[in-house]
Amino acid sequence: MxxxxxxxxxxxxxxxxxxxxxxxxxxxxxxxxxxxxxxxxxxxxxxLHHFRFMWERLDTGRAGIWQVTLNTFIFATTTATVVTLVSLTAGYALSRLNLPARGFFLAGLIVLHAFPTVTLIIAIFLILQMLGLYDTLIGVIIVKTALELPFGIWIMKGFYDTVPWEIEMAGVQDGASRFRVWWQLVLPQVQPGMMAILIFSFLSGWSEFVLPLVIAPGSNAQVLATYMQALIQDDTKADFDLFKAVGLFYALPVVVIYLVFQNKLMNIYGGGSKG
Structure with missing residues (x-):
């Protein structure tokens, strides 16, 4: 009491x-x-008139709500999957392997993560144009993934650092390969970090606004954030109740993810346990 x-x-x-x-x-x-x-x-x-966007195509200059939702889901899911997979492997390499220029690479991760996205927009725009990926969903996915990777790799490296070496040595002495030791012994120890990277990368991709707006302005690569921006672009005839309904539709997956994974989100910790 x-x-x-x-x-x-x-x-x-x-x-x-x-x-x-x-x-x-x-x-x-x-x-x-x-x-x-x-x-x-x-x-x-x-x-239910404010939810007419679910069965009518609004005059916003964007694709319909279901196409935009599919784009957003593909964007967020692909980004989260690639970031998680690369972070799991790169974080392990930086934590366990004696790589050349390892300290320089770790410092580079922090420097890359420190750069705001806006400061890199012009360079990203030019590179995507040269590669023929400007105004495409795959181009936005590549850029978002690259921007999320430094943070994900650094976080996973920290989780791997807490796993005792004895766990790997025991597996190697029993005749297991390095990959099997990583997959069956080490990976379960860093599961909280893996779930954290996966969930937060998905939510970051789901809420992304600047990158799709600037480097994919065409109607075929738009996401829900830019769809909402188009609703109030002309503020002289904006329907704010419609805007609120779309916002509720936009936030629903985030609420569901929190309700499903709240225990994992509340128990994220860095640490492995011996034995």
Missing amino acids: RHNFRNWPVLVVLALFSLPLVIMFTFQLIDSFTVKAPGALLPESFT
Whole structure:
């Protein structure tokens, strides 16, 4: 009881800071399903008209909502998969192998991660044009993956560093190959880090806005973030209730991911255990 009482001030402060966000999301949910008179606070009636984007193609200059959603899913899933796979292997190599210029490579990862995306846009634009990947979804995926990799590799290297060498030595002495030792003995020890990289890379890809807007402006490579931007591009006739409904549709997968993986997200730690 005394421990719970000591936590009350912290809970009250957190509740006060969270209250504006709770109010904002509550009004978004209400406004997405109701009709209100201009300037009114309380809704007048229930409606699904704001969700017409699900069965009608809106005049936004973008593809339909389902094509855009598919693009977003492909973009986020491919980015998360490639980042996770490369981070798992590269992190292990940097942690366990005596590579030439290993320290220089690790320092380079930090430098690359420190560069904001916006500062690299012009160089990325020129490179994609030379490769013929400008205004394509695959071009955006390659760029996003490259920008996410330094952080993923560095995080996985830290997880591998906490795995005791004795686990690998025991597997090698029993006659297992280096790959089998990594796959069956080491990889289970860094599973929390793998899940962290996979989930956060997916969420980063799902919420990406700048890269698809700048390097894939055509309608065939647009994602949900740019679809929402097109809804309010002309603010003189913007339908903000429609915008809120699309935002609710956009946020739904993120909410589902949190509900499914909340235990793993709350128990992410770096560490291996002996035995």
